[in-house]
């Protein structure tokens with residue numbers, strides 16, 4: 001593969017900008033490290049030791065926790081503005097010392113099966129393109145997956161689900177998806193429905209669908225040991241479960257009680273597991289949520305599978321120690337394959353908690369059980385940025401926090417952040433305060449509504465960013481350093497981020513304050529709420545009262561926006577290119593559109609703004625590709641400068657021109 005070089009186990013080698021002595025990477029002074037997958041603490045990982053071993057961490061993980069649910073042993077290295085990546089490929093335990101023990105070295109501990117690859121730069125974008133060429137790209141999501149999503153452990157029965165959905169519509173709060181957690185099942189038996197609580201899942205899901213909702217259900221890997229349960233019996237008879245070192249079926253306790261665990265390393269097991277999803281798709285379930293797939297065990301408390309458990313693998317047996325970190329990805333792969341076979345015309349939607357490098361091919365990742373703490377709102381930013389730098393671009397944290405009690409201000413601020421996540425879902429644990437957008441009354445409900453409306457406006461912009469990611473591996477929510485590797489100030493600016501390359505977001509993550517420091521890198525930045533233009537690089541103090549998060553857009557760069565729909569199934573009456581006018585630089589952006597699901601035709605247009613003194617020239621290219629969206633395009637100019645607008649694009653209708661000339 002072009003630009004991907006395997007490192008030899010022994011001997012001195014230089015590969016692009018990187019120098020190795022065997023698997024020891026020699027560190028030039030000043031080289032800095034990022035990525036490493038799902039982490040706590042800040043963006044930069046220079047001078048740390050990183051452990052790669054998937055666990056279900058105890059509740060309330062803090063910055064002192066190292067490894068969480070997924071393991072992606074990939075490091076983005078930056079030195080003097082040039083980037084390269086190093087991928088340590090082995091699905092067992094890996095530990096990396098990133099110049100902690102010795103500032104001159106990066107060292108690795110792993111089994112003999114380890115392979116090491118260098119991904120050449122020189123830009124972070126080139127590194128990510130190569131890394132995802134090697135480990136796989138994020139598939140295109142169905143458009144509905146970009147909408148707002150609502151979950152709770154658990155909405156207990158069909159009536160509660162109906163009433164939650166009805167509240168969203170009655171209160172005009174956008175929502176596309178409702179989740180069913182483990183209580184939809186019969187005694188937590190995976191691929192079953194509770195007769196009492198969900199007597200008619202197909203009827204329920206069909207009526208929600210008429211209101212524009214999709215339903216996603218949870219699945220866990222543990223299969224209840226029960227002679228009268230088909231999934232268990234067929235799994236056992238097929239030899240599909242993991243074994244003890246003595247060759248017995250390996251069993252442990254999870255939600256259903258004593259369980260057996262599928263050996264997802266075996267392709268036949270993945271196929272069998274995938275086929276079980278018909279119980280869900282027959283009822284109209286739109287996607288699946290793979291939980292507990294580290295895998296998590298209850299005995300001993302919060303443990304994982306013992307290392308000597310055997311994965312027969314359909315011929316090539318391996319110990320659990322050898323494949324541990326891959327278990328979650330393999331479960332997600334089985335789910336995705338099942339959905340793709342059961343519904344070949346629909347894009348599969350799979351969420352996973354656990355996984356290994358390459359998980360992005362199979363599923364999006366949510367970051368598991370965070371807490372309703374301001375600290376965890378803060379942590380979400382570096383966490384998602386490092387995931388994005390590690391190939392996992394489709395990601396999100398539980399909005400409002402999972403454990404503990406949220407409150408109105410925390411939910412409002414979390415939603416101000418959450419709408420900029422590639423995956424935007426509010427989820428919370430049993431026994432905690434309810435945190436649906438209306439749970440805390442006013443003004444919080446209106447603040448959440450306004451933010452979710454903004455999310456819906458951003459859908460065309462986000463969808464285009466997803467398509468770029470799908471094609472090139474570029475993260476959607478990305479650190480500033482991804483676009484500005486020449487500017488070392490961006491290396492530490494981890495409490496703000498870019499969404500695509502045109503929008504910068506700097507959330508407030510403390511209660512009671514409405515100002516914060518923001519770093520704007522090179523370029524000309526317009527404030528979303530006032531249109532005021534600031535030339536970067538600049539350190540500024542932003543005023544961000546509730547309802548007006550600090551959001552900046554590259555000026556003269558057209559942003560494609562929808563009206564604020566209630567769900568993505570509504571057909572917008574138009575698409576608007578909003579241009580924040582300011583500065584002299586020109587700007588371009590593209591728009592990707594298709595039917596929003598399936599694998600049919602698509603189209604792309606490019607919008608371009610040029611400045612010529614007071615003149616603003618907007619041009620819109622014709623469509624490349626045969627998809628024709630069912631709505632016209634408009635252009636809207638926002639700004640404080642005195643400008644003249646020249647109309648040159650053919651398909652262009654200028655509807656609004658907000659000129660604030662005085």
Ligand code: MIG
Nearest residue numbers: 153181182218291353368369
């Ligand atoms: O042991 O299914 O991270 O999102 O709500 C807890 C119940 C199991 C953990 C998941 C969480 C989910 C919960 N699950």
